[in-house]
Amino acid sequence: MQRAVLPVLAALCFFLLPHPGETAAIATLKSLKLDVPASDAMFPAGPGSDAMNNNCLACHSADHVLNQPSLSREAWQEVVNKMITAYKAPIGPDDVKAIVDYLVRTKGTS
Amino acid sequence: MQDHDLQRSGLTRRRVLGGMGISGLALMSSPVSAQETVDLHVPGGPSTRIITTSYPQKGRMILQRSSPPWLETPFEVFDKGVFTPNDQHYVSWHWATFPGDINVDSYRLAVRGQVNQTLSLSLKDILQGLPRFDIAAVNQCAGNSRIYDVPRVAGAQWADGSMSNAIWTGVRLRDVLDRAGVKPGAIQVRFGGLDEPVMEGAPKFLKSLTIDHARDGEVMIAFAMNGEQLPLLNGFPLRLVVPGWCAVYWVKMLNDIEVLDQPDTNYWTATGYRVPYTPHSTVKPGETGFKMVPVTRNVPRSFITNIRDGGSVPAETPASARGIAFGGDCGVARVDLSIDGGKSWKPTQLGADQGTYGFRQWQTQFTLPARGAHTLMVRCTNTRNEAQPDFRIWNPAGYMFNTIKTTNVVAA
Numbered sequence: 001m002q003r004a005v006l007p008v009l010a011a012l013c014f015f016l017l018p019h020p021g022e023t024a025a026i027a028t029l030k031s032l033k034l035d036v037p038a039s040d041a042m043f044p045a046g047p048g049s050d051a052m053n054n055n056c057l058a059c060h061s062a063d064h065v066l067n068q069p070s071l072s073r074e075a076w077q078e079v080v081n082k083m084i085t086a087y088k089a090p091i092g093p094d095d096v097k098a099i100v101d102y103l104v105r106t107k108g109t110s
Numbered sequence: 111m112q113d114h115d116l117q118r119s120g121l122t123r124r125r126v127l128g129g130m131g132i133s134g135l136a137l138m139s140s141p142v143s144a145q146e147t148v149d150l151h152v153p154g155g156p157s158t159r160i161i162t163t164s165y166p167q168k169g170r171m172i173l174q175r176s177s178p179p180w181l182e183t184p185f186e187v188f189d190k191g192v193f194t195p196n197d198q199h200y201v202s203w204h205w206a207t208f209p210g211d212i213n214v215d216s217y218r219l220a221v222r223g224q225v226n227q228t229l230s231l232s233l234k235d236i237l238q239g240l241p242r243f244d245i246a247a248v249n250q251c252a253g254n255s256r257i258y259d260v261p262r263v264a265g266a267q268w269a270d271g272s273m274s275n276a277i278w279t280g281v282r283l284r285d286v287l288d289r290a291g292v293k294p295g296a297i298q299v300r301f302g303g304l305d306e307p308v309m310e311g312a313p314k315f316l317k318s319l320t321i322d323h324a325r326d327g328e329v330m331i332a333f334a335m336n337g338e339q340l341p342l343l344n345g346f347p348l349r350l351v352v353p354g355w356c357a358v359y360w361v362k363m364l365n366d367i368e369v370l371d372q373p374d375t376n377y378w379t380a381t382g383y384r385v386p387y388t389p390h391s392t393v394k395p396g397e398t399g400f401k402m403v404p405v406t407r408n409v410p411r412s413f414i415t416n417i418r419d420g421g422s423v424p425a426e427t428p429a430s431a432r433g434i435a436f437g438g439d440c441g442v443a444r445v446d447l448s449i450d451g452g453k454s455w456k457p458t459q460l461g462a463d464q465g466t467y468g469f470r471q472w473q474t475q476f477t478l479p480a481r482g483a484h485t486l487m488v489r490c491t492n493t494r495n496e497a498q499p500d501f502r503i504w505n506p507a508g509y510m511f512n513t514i515k516t517t518n519v520v521a522a
Contacts, residue, residue, distance in 0.1 A: 025337070026237070026279065026333070026334045026337065026338070026339065027238070028234075028237065029214045029233055029237070029333060029346075029347050030214065030339065031212060031213045031214045031215070032210070032211070032212050032342050032346055033211045034166035034167070034210045034211075035166065035210055036165065036166065036177075036208075036342070036343070037164050037165060037176065037179075038176065038206075039176035039177050041176070058308055058309070059205075059206065059308045059309065060175065060177060060178065060206065061175060061176035061177040063174075063175050063176050064175045067156055067159070067267050068264055068267065069154055069156075069262035069264075069267065070154060070155075070262070071262070071264060075263075078264075079264050086313070086377060086381070086382070087307075087309065087312050087313075088307075088309040088310065088311045088312040088313075089309060090309065
């Protein structure tokens with residue numbers, strides 16, 4: 001049974017494919033040694049910018065935050081809470097307030 | 111999908127490059143200033159992004175985040191053909207800690223857990239010891255187009271370019287699992303890569319599939335895209351390809367496969383990447399009390415690629431529109447164009463079917479009846495008869511956006 005089916009399948013594939021012939025010929029992979037850029041950009045200076053620089057930049061560059069939309073205080077608080085509870089950012093209570101205030105001042109909705 | 115073990119044929123580099131076209135090649139090699147920017151035209155801003163050429167093996171990309179990199183494919187790339195060039199295939203990482211230095215001789219893929227025999231596979235074992243196949247599939251972030259949410263939500267502010275299509279070459283996950291021998295009682299398979307969290311105690315990035323999905327014969331361990339080894343930033347040397355499903359499942363730098371007999375409780379599977387369990391994953395902003403479920407499959411989408419929003423089109427003269435569509439986790443049945451803001455629709459002509467899960471080109475002619483402002487819309491219906499919705503999809507995390515795309519033009 002299998003012997004009968006396989007050639008038929010093979011023939012079908014051959015005729016149905018638009019460009020039969022070559023296979024994806026890749027036989028071996030080549031080692032890579034590449035530099036992935038990092039960013040040393042800091043947050044725009046102002047009240048709370050030290051707390052931002054000290055707590056946020058270990059995991060992600062500043063442009064992550066700077067490219068976010070304007071959000072309400074509640075939404076920013078939720079973002080910072082997620083960084084602490086889900087992603088384990090070790091942010092002290094004083095810095096949490098400074099960070100949320102910074103975000104609301106620079107990227108708030110009101 | 112083509113079977114190399116049945117017929118030694120497939121999608122060749124020549125065909126891939128032919129699909130991209132001459133202009134695609136020219137675009138890839140043109141030198142560009144580092145200060146170039148793009149305006150994403152998003153109300154409320156910030157709208158401007160840097161175009162970067164600083165990332166290894168990557169050409170012009172929209173810089174959404176420097177580290178860990180979020181690099182978006184510039185939209186004009188999608189007008190060049192259905193296969194996205196590797197050097198403009200979008201990039202997204204969750205954690206910044208992943209290697210830039212990978213030795214192909216010492217790299218190993220572990221297969222462990224509820225298996226009869228734990229495996230430690232070399233790249234040679236994978237490239238030379240198992241049947242390979244090709245599959246075209248769109249790799250799309252669950253948060254693609256999040257920037258268009260109203261109201262806006264936090265997260266990667268992708269426009270429409272956190273999606274890319276490639277012909278992937280690799281081996282069946284099923285064959286690898288069969289070689290290890292899955293024990294009775296296995297329910298899920300969990301995947302991990304070389305990326306590690308930065309903070310102690312933070313959740314390593316892992317995703318799981320059900321055992322049946324993992325063994326469906328389409329889920330692939332890919333070692334090549336478009337006939338070349340994967341770029342580092344797209345997951346070199348191995349990445350999981352889950353055709354029709356969101357990119358979060360397509361684990362990069364794959365080095366660990368764990369067969370589980372208990373539901374995966376890790377953060378990324380059990381808590382992250384959730385959408386409302388409602389039609390079209392959509393809710394009203396502020397609404398509460400709905401059940402949340404994981405993002406899974408892609409949903410149908412379509413785009414006009416040759417006419418920009420805010421562009422001009424000649425009035426009372428035939429003009430051409432073309433673009434791309436994909437069905438999500440099945441093929442494209444039809445793509446319709448409206449030139450009157452969605453009041454009436456006309457079918458377009460579909461290009462060659464280059465794979466159920468890939469982009470499909472469409473094109474048509476249209477004539478705008480009078481000078482002035484007009485609204486073009488394009489709508490994909492997939493082979494399960496699911497069409498893109500005309501209302502604005504919204505959910506708290508900004509996933510699965512597939513609202514019909516509107517392109518405003520002026521007839522002159």
